[in-house]
Amino acid sequence: MVHQDRTTVSERIDRSCELLRSAYRRRIIYALRRGGPASVGELADVVTAVGLVEDRQRAIASLVHTHLPKLSEAGVIEYEGAEETVSLAESVEELEPLLTVAARQEVDNEHLPFSGGNRRTDAVAGKVPE
Template sequence: MSQTTSRTTDDGRAVVELGADERYELLAAERRRAVLAVLDERGAPTPLDELAEAVAARERERAGGSADGHDRLAVSLHHVHLPRMADLGVLDYDAGANRVDAVRALRERSD
């Protein structure tokens, strides 16, 4: 079960506070780090297709041209990474609409 807590700052920004284990789990997957970077640049809402294309471009750049195809990457995001990130409270993923609806800033919780 998640130990995630969330709060809203005085300026209205949503912040999720993760324990160390949750933070390590979130950041352990390079693909989730790429998702966070893309969403940091674009914000939300972001359609899955656009997110997958941006993550694929980052992976191609990092791997020197070889990476998963767009469709395969979109399936990975839809079934694995975005649901896990939503479980941690980092983002809101509308799987029916294939869209990331909200993203929260991350902060390490002091346990």
């Protein structure tokens, strides 16, 4: 029984690491943790603002066709389609230990300026403290 518990824990860690290996997916989660539910467009603004991609339309396509479906399938976000609001699901708590460490390195040490001063976009990007 102990062996089975270890396997389950190892499998959960492996799945979490695989899910979080993408900077896009980490940024989506950070943004939703800080700013609450957001539109796909707002999340595209986040990944564009932090320099993961330069083109907003390309960011939207990548979110809609790759990253949001993976997070949804994993039960981390609630999302139905491109026009829907994206929000965190309760199961995101399983990722918390890894997210805390990653965010400490990625978000807390950034000093990227945001143009336009859009407080909503800045909060979603994780730049404005709540």
